[in-house]
Amino acid sequence: MHVNPSVKSFINYIIAILFLILLWQFISLCMADPALPGSVQAIRAFVTGLDNGISRNLLFSAFRVVISILLSTLLAVPLGLLLGRETHLDRFLGPVVYLIYPIPKIVFLPVVLSLFGLGNWAKIFLISLIIFFQILVTARDAARSVERLYLYSVKSLGASRKDLYRHVILPACLPEIFTSLRTGLGAAIAVLFMTETFASSEGIGFYLMDSWSRLSYNEMYAGVIAMSLLGFVLYIILDWLEKKICPWKFLY
Amino acid sequence: MANELVKIEKLQVSYKKSGSLAPALESVDLYLEQGQTCTVIGPSGCGKSTLLFILAGLYTDAEVEIRGRVLSPEKRRMALILQDYGLLPWKTVWDNAMLGLKIRGMSNKAKQGILEKVLRDLGIWEFKDRFPAQLSGGQRQRVAIARALALEPELLLMDEPLSSLDALTREALQELLLDICQKTKMSLILVTHNIEEAVLLGRQVLIMSPGPGRILNVLENSSAGNIGYRNQQAYFEQCLKVRKLLERGINDAC
Ligand SMILES: Nc1ncnc2c1ncn2[C@@H]1O[C@H](COP(=O)(O)OP(=O)(O)O)[C@@H](O)[C@H]1O
Ligand SMILES: [Mg+2]
Numbered sequence: 001m002h003v004n005p006s007v008k009s010f011i012n013y014i015i016a017i018l019f020l021i022l023l024w025q026f027i028s029l030c031m032a033d034p035a036l037p038g039s040v041q042a043i044r045a046f047v048t049g050l051d052n053g054i055s056r057n058l059l060f061s062a063f064r065v066v067i068s069i070l071l072s073t074l075l076a077v078p079l080g081l082l083l084g085r086e087t088h089l090d091r092f093l094g095p096v097v098y099l100i101y102p103i104p105k106i107v108f109l110p111v112v113l114s115l116f117g118l119g120n121w122a123k124i125f126l127i128s129l130i131i132f133f134q135i136l137v138t139a140r141d142a143a144r145s146v147e148r149l150y151l152y153s154v155k156s157l158g159a160s161r162k163d164l165y166r167h168v169i170l171p172a173c174l175p176e177i178f179t180s181l182r183t184g185l186g187a188a189i190a191v192l193f194m195t196e197t198f199a200s201s202e203g204i205g206f207y208l209m210d211s212w213s214r215l216s217y218n219e220m221y222a223g224v225i226a227m228s229l230l231g232f233v234l235y236i237i238l239d240w241l242e243k244k245i246c247p248w249k250f251l252y
Numbered sequence: 253m254a255n256e257l258v259k260i261e262k263l264q265v266s267y268k269k270s271g272s273l274a275p276a277l278e279s280v281d282l283y284l285e286q287g288q289t290c291t292v293i294g295p296s297g298c299g300k301s302t303l304l305f306i307l308a309g310l311y312t313d314a315e316v317e318i319r320g321r322v323l324s325p326e327k328r329r330m331a332l333i334l335q336d337y338g339l340l341p342w343k344t345v346w347d348n349a350m351l352g353l354k355i356r357g358m359s360n361k362a363k364q365g366i367l368e369k370v371l372r373d374l375g376i377w378e379f380k381d382r383f384p385a386q387l388s389g390g391q392r393q394r395v396a397i398a399r400a401l402a403l404e405p406e407l408l409l410m411d412e413p414l415s416s417l418d419a420l421t422r423e424a425l426q427e428l429l430l431d432i433c434q435k436t437k438m439s440l441i442l443v444t445h446n447i448e449e450a451v452l453l454g455r456q457v458l459i460m461s462p463g464p465g466r467i468l469n470v471l472e473n474s475s476a477g478n479i480g481y482r483n484q485q486a487y488f489e490q491c492l493k494v495r496k497l498l499e500r501g502i503n504d505a506c
Contacts, residue, residue: 149337152310156332157352157403167351171342248342248383 299465
């Protein structure tokens with residue numbers, strides 16, 4: 001029997017999810033601790049919670065993380081490509097990047113909260129700051145290692161510098177940029193959670209900590225499910241985008 | 253007097269490497285008339301690619317130091333084909349072939365029609381939506397040739413375009429090149445390290461030696477230019493001559 005490969009991988013995902021749900025239920029039964037409710041209760045709490053705060057908080061979280069990713073990508077990719085190709089610019093800015101990159105930017109959380117207040121922008125700023133540097137460094141290194149013969153061959157067609165960026169440098173670096181986006185996504189959601197647990201009144205992070213402080217464990221796990229779903233859906237969107245934008249990487 | 257297309261006199265090229273200069277070519281002369289073909293042969297590292305890239309005007313002052321006189325056609329009247337890195341892996345056959353026209357702002361309907369005809373003539377039209385990785389080496393070089401031809405160049409520069417192909421594909425493409433040169437009166441400078449190819453395609457064969465690159469010999473080979481030459485006695489004799497000159501050059505350099 002022939003099964004469409006995408007249907008097959010879909011079925012595999014379903015099986016994996018069912019397995020995780022069962023495992024969770026099993027562990028919860030074994031531990032018999034109210035702090036670890038079973039998966040069935042958690043899912044039930046998630047579904048009833050949807051009308052009762054989760055949807056709204058999920059929207060806040062999704063908005064923050066998506067805007068942050070878009071913002072940092074739009075800034076980091078062009079700057080990274082320029083740093084990788086324009087030696088003059090890199091000579092000047094390279095040391096600055098080198099110094100800032102290894103600093104754990106999360107330590108600026110209090111500073112950012114003081115400067116930007118407790119609303120959306122503080123969170124967006126901090127998340128963007130963190131993934132900005134990941135994407136920047138990846139794009140720069142990828143741009144540096146673009147095969148020079150591609151550049152010469154397109155130059156010989158009469159390409160301007162702008163043409164080279166558009167037809168050679170950007171597409172050559174896209175696969176690596178997607179990889180950095182994928183790792184950046186994990187970092188983004190972790191930082192989102194941190195920022196939302198501090199003096200916040202919206203977002204899944206807030207919902208989760210609020211449930212915890214009320215000892216409402218079922219709701220707490222509903223929050224965990226919501227946060228995981230957010231990450232999972234964004235991950236799938238990234239995968240889909242990469243297949244659309246870099247079809248030459250998926251020929252076989 | 254015939255029309256001169258390329259004239260190089262006492263060319264000396266050095267690569268600029270972190271402050272110091274690495275000489276790559278020394279006192280190179282080259283003269284090519286319109287509609288003529290020239291092949292350049294020599295061992296690896298003797299400066300063949302450098303010569304071609306200088307002709308194509310690809311190097312900036314930051315990369316090389318050039319002395320001597322270089323007269324070559326305007327950039328937009330030349331096209332360059334490289335061995336492995338000519339086609340962009342992220343563009344389809346059609347987009348690759350179209351790239352030159354697009355960059356020169358000439359991607360109108362009429363030009364698209366011409367390009368379609370070129371692709372059909374070269375037998376690669378059916379692959380127009382594929383990516384280079386989905387083609388054989390020979391098909392890829394046909395796409396590169398199509399892209400160059402679409403620009404209707406006066407001078408075609410080729411850097412070992414057929415080196416990575418199997419013997420039969422290579423011969424087919426050599427015949428294709430001869431055919432194109434005859435029909436379009438296009439001039440050709442082709443770099444190769446294959447003796448038979450150099451003698452078959454170049455009415456002038458430049459034999460180079462390394463360390464730094466210079467021209468050892470210029471072999472007049474005026475019978476070249478048609479496919480039948482491959483089976484003639486004169487052809488074999490010329491090949492032998494080139495081989496001896498090359499061997500002598502390598503021995504002298506070592
Ligand atoms: N971009 C470059 N920078 C520095 N040296 C180079 C560069 N390209 C080539 N060379 C040097 O110049 C010499 C000639 O190289 P090349 O023109 O590529 O020879 P060929 O094409 O005959 O193999 C070699 O010694 C090579 O190492
Ligand atoms: Mg070479």
